[in-house]
Amino acid sequence: MVNFEDVEQAYHRIKQYVNHTPVMTSRTLNEIVEANVYLKCENFQRVGAFKPRGALNKILQLSNEEKSRGIVTHSSGNHAQAVALAGKLLGIKTVVVMPENAPQVKVDATKGYGAEVVRCDNNTESRVRTAEQLGEKHGYTLVHAYDDYNIIAGAGTAAYELIKEVGKLDYIFFPIGGGGLASGTIIASKGMIPDIEIIGVEPEKADDAFRSLRDNVIYPSPYPNTIADGLRTQLSEKTFGIIKKYNTKIITVTENEIVDAMKFLWERMKIVVEPSGAVPLAGILKLEENLRKKQVGGIISGGNVELNDFFKIFYDKISLT
Amino acid sequence: MVNFEDVEQAYHRIKQYVNHTPVMTSRTLNEIVEANVYLKCENFQRVGAFKPRGALNKILQLSNEEKSRGIVTHSSGNHAQAVALAGKLLGIKTVVVMPENAPQVKVDATKGYGAEVVRCDNNTESRVRTAEQLGEKHGYTLVHAYDDYNIIAGAGTAAYELIKEVGKLDYIFFPIGGGGLASGTIIASKGMIPDIEIIGVEPEKADDAFRSLRDNVIYPSPYPNTIADGLRTQLSEKTFGIIKKYNTKIITVTENEIVDAMKFLWERMKIVVEPSGAVPLAGILKLEENLRKKQVGGIISGGNVELNDFFKIFYDKISLT
Numbered sequence: 001m002v003n004f005e006d007v008e009q010a011y012h013r014i015k016q017y018v019n020h021t022p023v024m025t026s027r028t029l030n031e032i033v034e035a036n037v038y039l040k041c042e043n044f045q046r047v048g049a050f051k052p053r054g055a056l057n058k059i060l061q062l063s064n065e066e067k068s069r070g071i072v073t074h075s076s077g078n079h080a081q082a083v084a085l086a087g088k089l090l091g092i093k094t095v096v097v098m099p100e101n102a103p104q105v106k107v108d109a110t111k112g113y114g115a116e117v118v119r120c121d122n123n124t125e126s127r128v129r130t131a132e133q134l135g136e137k138h139g140y141t142l143v144h145a146y147d148d149y150n151i152i153a154g155a156g157t158a159a160y161e162l163i164k165e166v167g168k169l170d171y172i173f174f175p176i177g178g179g180g181l182a183s184g185t186i187i188a189s190k191g192m193i194p195d196i197e198i199i200g201v202e203p204e205k206a207d208d209a210f211r212s213l214r215d216n217v218i219y220p221s222p223y224p225n226t227i228a229d230g231l232r233t234q235l236s237e238k239t240f241g242i243i244k245k246y247n248t249k250i251i252t253v254t255e256n257e258i259v260d261a262m263k264f265l266w267e268r269m270k271i272v273v274e275p276s277g278a279v280p281l282a283g284i285l286k287l288e289e290n291l292r293k294k295q296v297g298g299i300i301s302g303g304n305v306e307l308n309d310f311f312k313i314f315y316d317k318i319s320l321t
Numbered sequence: 322m323v324n325f326e327d328v329e330q331a332y333h334r335i336k337q338y339v340n341h342t343p344v345m346t347s348r349t350l351n352e353i354v355e356a357n358v359y360l361k362c363e364n365f366q367r368v369g370a371f372k373p374r375g376a377l378n379k380i381l382q383l384s385n386e387e388k389s390r391g392i393v394t395h396s397s398g399n400h401a402q403a404v405a406l407a408g409k410l411l412g413i414k415t416v417v418v419m420p421e422n423a424p425q426v427k428v429d430a431t432k433g434y435g436a437e438v439v440r441c442d443n444n445t446e447s448r449v450r451t452a453e454q455l456g457e458k459h460g461y462t463l464v465h466a467y468d469d470y471n472i473i474a475g476a477g478t479a480a481y482e483l484i485k486e487v488g489k490l491d492y493i494f495f496p497i498g499g500g501g502l503a504s505g506t507i508i509a510s511k512g513m514i515p516d517i518e519i520i521g522v523e524p525e526k527a528d529d530a531f532r533s534l535r536d537n538v539i540y541p542s543p544y545p546n547t548i549a550d551g552l553r554t555q556l557s558e559k560t561f562g563i564i565k566k567y568n569t570k571i572i573t574v575t576e577n578e579i580v581d582a583m584k585f586l587w588e589r590m591k592i593v594v595e596p597s598g599a600v601p602l603a604g605i606l607k608l609e610e611n612l613r614k615k616q617v618g619g620i621i622s623g624g625n626v627e628l629n630d631f632f633k634i635f636y637d638k639i640s641l642t
Contacts, residue, residue, distance in 0.1 A: 022343060027367075043591045046348075227639050255639035263632050270364045270624040272591040303591040310631045311584050314596075318548050318576035
């Protein structure tokens with residue numbers, strides 16, 4: 001299991017390696033919600049998402065022998081770069097299994113941190129099998145993206161820093177994908193503020209956690225086509241256990257609500273946030289009537305958005321003049 | 322004239338009304354430049370740009386009689402909203418003259434702060450004449466966007482806050498349009514660090530300040546078609562005087578260099594910056610070989626970008642799924 005003390009220890013263990021990201025506020029947002037909203041901006045974290053917190057907390061606790069053998073993970077997203085960064089910072093051999101259809105920019109970024117990238121077929125079974133086989137063959141330790149108490153405790157340090165900085169919160173909103181960030185946020189928040197209301201937010205199109213909690217069974221999340229690509233994964237035994245134990249409330253938001261929240265963050269708050277990272281704000285805006293006069297926290301999980309299509313508009317504009 | 326003491330007084334005068342904006346850094350940027358680069362992020366300022374600093378410093382110093390009569394300005398850009406905000410905060414009747422072709426979103430935002438918007442023809446003479454006539458008729462005080470020592474001193478408070486926070490700088494980079502931000506930055510920086518190198522950056526396509534300084538005459542800047550729409554204005558007597566007096570170095574950057582710098586800020590630093598605001602970073606990247614091991618400051622002037630075209634890409638994407 002994992003407790004508040006684990007989050008606190010994770011904070012001290014990783015703090016020299018990660019960014020202490022800013023908490024941002026907006027007068028306009030506070031006027032809309034009629035509350036004080038504090039957004040912990042992990043889009044400003046190294047590699048552009050909260051993921052290095054968990055990866056570093058995990059890898060720093062390996063034995064010297066495990067470190068000398070190396071680590072392996074499978075991911076097509078932010079976790080891949082986080083593990084690669086951690087491996088580089090700690091001087092550990094790192095192998096990342098990525099599907100053939102992973103965007104080249106993510107493959108390049110992962111290699112840029114010095115990791116070895118091994119390609120696999122475009123399905124979860126192939127990813128898992130390839131990583132496990134490499135682990136068995138070479139003695140690499142598998143670093144899972146979320147089904148690991150050390151990853152969860154590390155992820156919880158974002159909420160820990162938020163509450164340390166702003167004090168008592170009445171509510172905290174966070175995205176739910178595989179449940180790693182959710183579980184860590186729950187443990188940190190409840191450890192610091194026992195009566196805080198914890199609200200996980202999930203895309204309606206990938207509402208497996210909502211249904212899992214309702215029916216008390218882990219549902220798979222087979223390729224849901226939500227724009228919030230970081231939230232397409234299903235819960236694990238460990239994350240589901242924590243989410244259940246603390247009576248988490250889960251709400252869902254539509255694709256339009258996600259993009260509207262994202263646009264607010266870019267346009268009014270001037271920060272680049274990825275769709276998954278905007279999901280908690282979509283939840284805050286959805287529940288705004290319940291939040292009047294409250295202290296409300298939100299975890300903005302990341303800001304990695306492919307901007308080439310966007311910037312084509314600018315490059316086209318200057319080529320015409 | 323305007324001195325460092327005026328900037329210091331402006332800082333204390335306006336600080337309760339403006340945001341103390343963050344100074345942001347980037348490991349990647351520091352590695353590219355091989356220097357420590359500190360960006361003062363006025364895109365996080367109220368109304369999304371540095372402009373309220375000058376407007377508030379000006380308007381707070383009006384006599385009670387002047388305040389009771391009201392203020393007028395002409396602008397199609399960030400200055401319009403800044404004056405409207407200042408008028409609202411201080412309870413002063415505010416009239417903003419905007420050309421017929423001003424974007425509706427800017428007209429609406431200005432009205433949203435409670436200002437009266439008067440439309441005029443799409444040329445500078447019409448703007449100036451309309452504002453002056455309204456001033457004469459109603460006794461409104463004209464709040465110029467930059468040709469005013471109180472506006473200049475207010476604009477200088479951004480650099481003042483930057484240097485207060487990070488200490489000794491070897492260089493400071495800033496954009497040059499009408500020269501208000503440039504002049505204020507120069508006075509603040511030289512007042513705090515006499516041997517600092519001050520470098521104004523201008524689009525090659527609107528290089529009137531560069532040529533003005535070279536030839537010692539103020540050149541007009543008739544509708545240059547740079548993407549940096551905040552920098553299309555020409556210097557005034559007051560701003561030209563300050564820029565000359567302190568031996569400012571002016572460098573120019575291409576349209577491509579501006580968009581590349583902007584893309585870096587969005588993609589790597591996760592902040593939304595408008596083209597004019599990215600111009601100083603384009604200058605830093607252009608001179609990087611001269612900046613090795615130095616302490617380098619930059620003023621990111623604003624972040625107001627029309628995002629509807631961008632977000633159409635996202636809204637289209639979710640409507641397909």
